[in-house]
Amino acid sequence: MQFNTIDTLVRKFYVLKEKGFVANPNYKEDLQHMLPQEEFAMFNIMFEQEALNKAIDNIKRSYTAGFAKKQCVINILSEPKITQIASVLLKGSQANTLEKAIRLREQTDKASIIFLELMRSIEDKLLTFLTSRINNFPSNTSPDNFTQTLARKEISLSNAARYFGGDFEKAYLDDKGAGKTYFDFLTCQVLAKHKFMHTEDVQRLLLVFIWNSIPAFLSKTRFTSVGSVH
Incomplete structure (x- = not known):
């Protein structure tokens, strides 16, 4: 794991915190149950630091302080654990939080x-x-197989882009991925309405979409909400 990757991921957690995305008041208890003691302690020290630079320096020192601590850093800042941690912090978020997260990209991802x-x-x-396409899905489509259902070509964003054409297709082609999460969430909501997806799975994916949409930097000059410039 490169130092610049560590820097970016720690910054992303700080944007999540400083911009008010922590929705779970019991996140510490939940993380303690989910993470090994050493990983929880390392994440908690990082996340509770008031100064971003101190948090980054602390994690980087741990990364170079021997195999065991290095492995802890890799574990908490790599998939699947990093998204699991973020989801604990975001637990309880409402649907409109996704749009709020995407709009944080105003200065860095205009497309x-x-x-x-x-x-x-x-x-x-x-x-x-x-709805018109999901209405044609077999009635025995199982909500337990929602990942396969979401992958169906009829309801893909690329198919929607071809259908609507014009400005919509151009915007789809220019999008760097954050915009796509909004369409994906709309799709999940329609699938749930038709009983092709469990509500809890929609909520779980919402948290993933929010995390994926939160940027590490809030401007192209890379001023963060807590200070540092790069």
């Missing part, structure tokens, strides 16, 4: 903001598009 706003402007049409 995703443009795509988000375009989707919001035609959201009823997008829901109709999804």
